[in-house]
Amino acid sequence: MSTEAPVKLTHNEVIKDAIPTLAGTIAATLNDAGADHFSEDDNQFLKFHGSYQQDDRDRRKTGKKYIMMVRSRIPGGVMTAHQWRVFDDLSARYGNNTMRVTTRQTIQFHGILKSNLRAVIKAINESLLSTLAACGDVNRNVLAPPTPAYTRAREQVVQDCRRVALALAPQTGAYHSIWIDGEQVDLEAPENKNFVDPLYGKTYLPRKFKIAFAIPPVNDLDIFTNCLGLIAIVENDRLTGYNLAVGGGMGRSHGNEATYPRLADVIGFFKPEKLVEIAKAVLTIHRDFGDRTDRKHARLKYIVAERGADWTRTEIEKRANVKLEPARPFKFTTTSDLYGWHQAVDGKWFLTLFVETGRVKDAGERRLKTALRQIVEKFPSLEFRLSANQNVILANIAESDKAGINALLAEHGVKTENQATALHAASMACPALPTCGLALAESERMLPGLIDRIEKLCGDLGLGGEEIIIRSTGCPNGCSRPYLAEIAFVGKAPGRYQVWLGGDTAGTRLNRIWKDMIKEEDIETELRPLLARFAKERNSGERFGDWCQRIFLKEQTN
Numbered sequence: 410m411s412t413e414a415p416v417k418l419t420h421n422e423v424i425k426d427a428i429p430t431l432a433g434t435i436a437a438t439l440n441d442a443g444a445d446h447f448s449e450d451d452n453q454f455l456k457f458h459g460s461y462q463q464d465d466r467d468r469r470k471t472g473k474k475y476i477m478m479v480r481s482r483i484p485g486g487v488m489t490a491h492q493w494r495v496f497d498d499l500s501a502r503y504g505n506n507t508m509r510v511t512t513r514q515t516i517q518f519h520g521i522l523k524s525n526l527r528a529v530i531k532a533i534n535e536s537l538l539s540t541l542a543a544c545g546d547v548n549r550n551v552l553a554p555p556t557p558a559y560t561r562a563r564e565q566v567v568q569d570c571r572r573v574a575l576a577l578a579p580q581t582g583a584y585h586s587i588w589i590d591g592e593q594v595d596l597e598a599p600e601n602k603n604f605v606d607p608l609y610g611k612t613y614l615p616r617k618f619k620i621a622f623a624i625p626p627v628n629d630l631d632i633f634t635n636c637l638g639l640i641a642i643v644e645n646d647r648l649t650g651y652n653l654a655v656g657g658g659m660g661r662s663h664g665n666e667a668t669y670p671r672l673a674d675v676i677g678f679f680k681p682e683k684l685v686e687i688a689k690a691v692l693t694i695h696r697d698f699g700d701r702t703d704r705k706h707a708r709l710k711y712i713v714a715e716r717g718a719d720w721t722r723t724e725i726e727k728r729a730n731v732k733l734e735p736a737r738p739f740k741f742t743t744t745s746d747l748y749g750w751h752q753a754v755d756g757k758w759f760l761t762l763f764v765e766t767g768r769v770k771d772a773g774e775r776r777l778k779t780a781l782r783q784i785v786e787k788f789p790s791l792e793f794r795l796s797a798n799q800n801v802i803l804a805n806i807a808e809s810d811k812a813g814i815n816a817l818l819a820e821h822g823v824k825t826e827n828q829a830t831a832l833h834a835a836s837m838a839c840p841a842l843p844t845c846g847l848a849l850a851e852s853e854r855m856l857p858g859l860i861d862r863i864e865k866l867c868g869d870l871g872l873g874g875e876e877i878i879i880r881s882t883g884c885p886n887g888c889s890r891p892y893l894a895e896i897a898f899v900g901k902a903p904g905r906y907q908v909w910l911g912g913d914t915a916g917t918r919l920n921r922i923w924k925d926m927i928k929e930e931d932i933e934t935e936l937r938p939l940l941a942r943f944a945k946e947r948n949s950g951e952r953f954g955d956w957c958q959r960i961f962l963k964e965q966t967n
């Protein structure tokens with residue numbers, strides 16, 4: 410008789426096992442005009458379909474007002490002008506007339522009513538994009554370098570990104586039944602009850618899984634924060650293969666030391682032919698070894714941290730039937746986007762537009778949303794690329810179209826040069842309030858004003874124009890990847906933040922906590938002496954994050 414205590418699986422595992430098609434009763438609830446929201450279990454299934462049930466937290470005093478968030482899946486963040494136009498229509502017709510470019514190169518709609526959810530998801534599918542697996546315990550949107558400036562090898566890397574996204578997509582037919590055909594899946598039919606996804610199995614992954622591709626020296630998608638990072642090794646403009654990085658992630662919880670941000674380990678090199686096998690090997694390691702008893706300990710990063718890089722390498726080699734070569738040399742130097750107009754390697758032009766906190770909207774004189782709408786109508790062959798820094802890149806532009814695009818942007822108050830000050834241009838914020846149910850403090854609505862104040866402080870101290878990467882989140886989950894920033898504000902309670910210091914400009918170093926609970930209005934007072942010391946003591950050209958790491962944080966530890 411076994412003496413081992415029975416394993417208690419999380420509720421998410423129990424419901425996936427019971428309904429492996431992930432259909433839940435979503436379609437039945439959609440078809441019930443009297444129901445204003447989904448059950449808690451269906452809410453979990455909805456995530457796999459790319460939607461979250463939220464409520465407007467600004468309006469809670471008068472009772473919960475349910476709204477839906479819809480997240481699309483856009484491998485590499487590449488959209489046609491037509492797809493942008495469809496998304497623009499959907500946001501105006503069914504959402505809150507904004508489109509939010511996310512830190513994983515997708516677009517989120519907020520404020521959709523349950524009664525319009527099917528129309529939105531159906532239209533996204535008809536535009537030949539999807540929402541399937543945008544969220545949930547599966548592989549999420551796969552990131553790829555959006556900037557076409559540097560090497561022709563980018564095209565191959567984007568193809569590889571699409572190949573991996575397709576190979577790791579879940580196979581359930583429920584998505585089609587619910588959103589396209591509008592039918593409730595018969596949960597008792599044996600083919601549905603016994604459905605087993607060929608890759609994921611019956612219960613999918615223990616938690617989300619994330620992949621990104623990067624081409625050194627540009628790390629504009631923070632590759633080391635992904636479960637699986639693929640670092641392209643390019644020689645003479647040709648892709649020779651990928652260095653493999655495994656086990657990154659940002660999420661942590663306040664007061665739970667067993668949860669922590671972690672950068673991925675680089676464990677070897679392989680040729681592009683083995684890409685899909687390698688990706689499947691890493692994903693199935695997560696599937697088979699991930700902790701299904703505790704969702705706070707269920708990400709791949711904990712397997713890699715606890716079992717070690719050598720174990721992980723051996724397991725990947727066994728599963729993919731490949732011998733990994735030693736990792737090839739590479740160096741990242743920047744995480745930023747190239748703002749403004751630039752010429753790509755193929756001679757075409759591209760324009761990177763700054764989007765504050767990723768929110769594409771019309772705001773006062775700067776009517777970015779309308780400008781982009783008019784641009785897609787007049788220039789239907791250009792391409793959109795969403796950056797993981799929450800910006801929009803217009804690409805594949807002929808020299809002769811530049812003037813017309815500039816004119817439309819100028820008419821709507823959108824600049825193409827000096828679009829934002831150095832601090833704004835290098836900042837990111839997660840949405841937090843009022844839509845995110847997990848937010849403990851403001852982020853998107855707070856950060857731009859705070860940056861104005863820090864900018865003034867920098868000016869007073871002789872640091873005007875200095876670039877410092879600043880990121881904020883409304884809770885410790887890390888959606889804007891704050892633990893890589895030079896300064897991060899992580900929400901702890903309403904109006905109060907932890908402050909983290911010491912990330913680098915290449916996205917290769919985690920920062921460390923400095924203060925645990927600062928009131929938002931006290932942030933400048935707290936930062937002033939530190940920035941003043943930095944201005945006086947820095948080495949020539951030294952960045953704030955590097956100085957913090959070299960001097961200040963060391964003093965704090967001693």
Ligand code: SRM
Pocket residue numbers: 461463478480510511512513514515516517543549550619634657658659660661705708767838839840841844845846847886887888889890
């Ligand atoms: Fe995130 C959950 C927004 C990128 C770590 N994230 C959420 C939810 C869905 C809240 C929820 O579960 O109820 C947020 C929806 C807010 C809203 O109102 O829209 C949310 N995450 C976002 C976005 C929109 C932030 C943004 O500013 O763009 C990003 C959407 C990405 C996408 O298009 O797929 C987003 N989230 C990230 C990233 C960054 C990345 O992947 O590069 C991270 C850190 C990396 C990582 O995964 O470790 C991240 N989000 C989390 C976590 C913590 C996971 C963990 O390991 O503990 C949660 C909470 C959870 O999963 O339980 C979360």
Ligand code: SF4
Pocket residue numbers: 839840841842845846847848849852882883884885886887888889
């Ligand atoms: Fe919500 Fe926290 Fe993510 Fe911000 S970091 S969007 S508050 S889960």
